[in-house]
Amino acid sequence: xxxxxxxxxxxxxxxxxxxxxxxxxxxxxxxxxxxxxxxxxxxxxxxxxxxxxxxxxxxxxxxxxxxxxxxxxxxxxxxxxxxxxxxxxxxxxxxxxxxxxxxxxxxxxxxxxxxxxxxxxxxxxxxxxxxxxxxxxxxxxxxxxxxxxxxxxxxxxxxxxxxxxxxxxxxxxxxxxxxxxxxxxxxxxxxxxxxxxxxxxxxxxxxxxxxxxxxxxxxxxxxxxxxxxxxxxxxxxxxxxxxxxxxxxxxxxxxxxxxxxxxxxxxxxxxxxxxxxxxxxxxxxxxxxxxxxxxxxxxxxxxxxxxxxxxxxxxxxxxxxxxxxxxxxxxxxxxxxxxxxxxxxxxxxxxxxxxxxxxxxxxxxxxxxxxxxxxxxxxxxxxxxxxxxxxxxxxxxxxxxxxxxxxxxxxxxxxxxxxxxxxxxxxxxxxxxxxxxxxxxxxxxxxxxxxxxxxxxxxxxxxxxxxxxxxxxxxxxxxxxxxxxxxxxxxxxxxxxxxxxxxxxxxxxxxxx
Numbered sequence: 001x002x003x004x005x006x007x008x009x010x011x012x013x014x015x016x017x018x019x020x021x022x023x024x025x026x027x028x029x030x031x032x033x034x035x036x037x038x039x040x041x042x043x044x045x046x047x048x049x050x051x052x053x054x055x056x057x058x059x060x061x062x063x064x065x066x067x068x069x070x071x072x073x074x075x076x077x078x079x080x081x082x083x084x085x086x087x088x089x090x091x092x093x094x095x096x097x098x099x100x101x102x103x104x105x106x107x108x109x110x111x112x113x114x115x116x117x118x119x120x121x122x123x124x125x126x127x128x129x130x131x132x133x134x135x136x137x138x139x140x141x142x143x144x145x146x147x148x149x150x151x152x153x154x155x156x157x158x159x160x161x162x163x164x165x166x167x168x169x170x171x172x173x174x175x176x177x178x179x180x181x182x183x184x185x186x187x188x189x190x191x192x193x194x195x196x197x198x199x200x201x202x203x204x205x206x207x208x209x210x211x212x213x214x215x216x217x218x219x220x221x222x223x224x225x226x227x228x229x230x231x232x233x234x235x236x237x238x239x240x241x242x243x244x245x246x247x248x249x250x251x252x253x254x255x256x257x258x259x260x261x262x263x264x265x266x267x268x269x270x271x272x273x274x275x276x277x278x279x280x281x282x283x284x285x286x287x288x289x290x291x292x293x294x295x296x297x298x299x300x301x302x303x304x305x306x307x308x309x310x311x312x313x314x315x316x317x318x319x320x321x322x323x324x325x326x327x328x329x330x331x332x333x334x335x336x337x338x339x340x341x342x343x344x345x346x347x348x349x350x351x352x353x354x355x356x357x358x359x360x361x362x363x364x365x366x367x368x369x370x371x372x373x374x375x376x377x378x379x380x381x382x383x384x385x386x387x388x389x390x391x392x393x394x395x396x397x398x399x400x401x402x403x404x405x406x407x408x409x410x411x412x413x414x415x416x417x418x419x420x421x422x423x424x425x426x427x428x429x430x431x432x433x434x435x436x437x438x439x440x441x442x443x444x445x446x447x448x449x450x451x452x453x454x455x456x457x458x459x460x461x462x463x464x465x466x467x468x469x470x471x472x473x474x475x476x477x478x479x480x481x482x483x484x485x486x487x488x489x490x491x492x493x494x495x496x497x498x499x500x501x502x503x504x505x506x507x508x509x510x511x512x513x
Contacts (some may be wrong), residue, residue: 024123031113031132040137047501048418054095070444072250074184080243084318100140103140104148122355126351136176137378146187150347150348151348152183153183156179157197159176167221168220189343192326193323201229264336271288298370312351313353337385409433411426413434432449433449437453464512473508476510490508
């Protein structure tokens with residue numbers, strides 16, 4: 001008998017030791033992964049969308065709301081940037097680190113939530129995928145709402161699942177409702193995900209409430225959650241009403257041809273979810289396709305093999321697919337919104353499903369090969385990111401303008417998006433967006449400066465003007481002609497090609513007498 005007790009105690013000690021080791025491994029992955037994902041993100045380069053985030057964040061909350069109402073995204077992320085900017089003097093680096101920190105927090109949630117709910121192995125793999133999957137790495141430092149929204153949506157989904165699995169919990173409902181509403185105020189794909197999960201919970205508890213009416217204990221559980229789902233939905237809708245008018249107006253505007261998203265590229269969408277490789281910059285396209293196909297086939301293989309015992313993964317993939325279908329239907333019948341980059345919003349669901357299924361793979365060699373492929377692809381991506389983000393050419397346009405610009409100078413840019421980057425770098429100089437192509441964005445682009453359809457406003461202007469566009473000096477020639485060539489001296493002209501986003505600048509400095 002004593003021998004039996006000793007054996008049981010020994011097994012318990014071995015199990016405890018193994019679990020503690022897994023905890024330390026998990027923490028080590030998070031720490032190393034956090035350092036790894038920080039490597040390419042200590043830079044101040046901007047591309048057009050990032051420059052919009054930086055520009056609009058400098059306005060007041062009320063102005064952000066008014067200007068953002070004419071943009072294609074809700075404004076919570078811009079509010080957060082504004083708050084950060086108040087404490088950091090609008091530091092571009094601090095804005096960038098918000099996106100990185102969102103990913104690091106998501107990886108920590110693998111330890112604090114995923115591990116607790118689904119076991120050590122699932123938690124470790126989830127944190128690993130969050131920190132090392134190429135698609136997350138590529139967008140980890142974007143000064144956009146994508147990683148922030150990905151974090152909100154994943155937390156909302158976790159608490160939605162906890163509500164589904166557990167008894168009545170006011171704490172779970174409050175946290176779920178907060179993150180559901182925050183998601184809806186951050187991105188429209190997040191709004192779609194919140195809508196799907198809220199509706200799914202309501203339908204589930206309604207059905208179970210009816211089925212379990214004759215079983216008092218279960219009935220109390222389902223009726224209690226049904227009431228809370230209704231209360232949560234009502235509160236969320238009331239608090240979202242201020243933005244509903246904006247959403248309706250945006251829908252009408254985009255359905256009438258005022259939206260920039262075109263026909264979806266299915267191959268690009270497929271590739272993006274695994275590598276984030278939209279422009280073949282970070283991975284060779286053929287390799288990117290192969291990597292994406294391997295991970296997808298591996299996921300499908302594990303899903304089929306473990307079909308009867310992988311319910312959490314199936315639920316995550318179900319929400320993921322329903323959101324895509326929902327967005328696809330809207331794109332077909334209302335306005336095109338199916339866009340590869342926006343899939344990052346729901347990538348947390350995809351990575352959880354992959355982590356859960358990978359944890360069920362009993363073939364250690366196969367699992368090791370998949371991990372190795374991910375690490376190799378991630379390292380290739382990160383090396384390219386580092387080389388691009390820290391390339392010396394990136395600073396040349398700003399250095400050039402900085403060396404010559406005066407406080408009284410004005411800046412004119414056209415529909416070549418790269419021109420805005422210089423404008424957002426010099427907020428004290430008045431910027432004109434010459435919307436000759438009639439993009440119908442004057443309200444949204446108040447974040448940058450003044451939008452004009454012609455140059456009549458400048459007919460009485462005398463002084464120095466910076467004219468910035470992409471590739472060539474054709475735009476500068478047009479501006480010079482419209483302002484009167486006989487009154488203008490060309491002081492400087494330079495062209496730049498930068499590594500970051502492969503931008504090109506044609507910069508002309510003129511003086512009008």
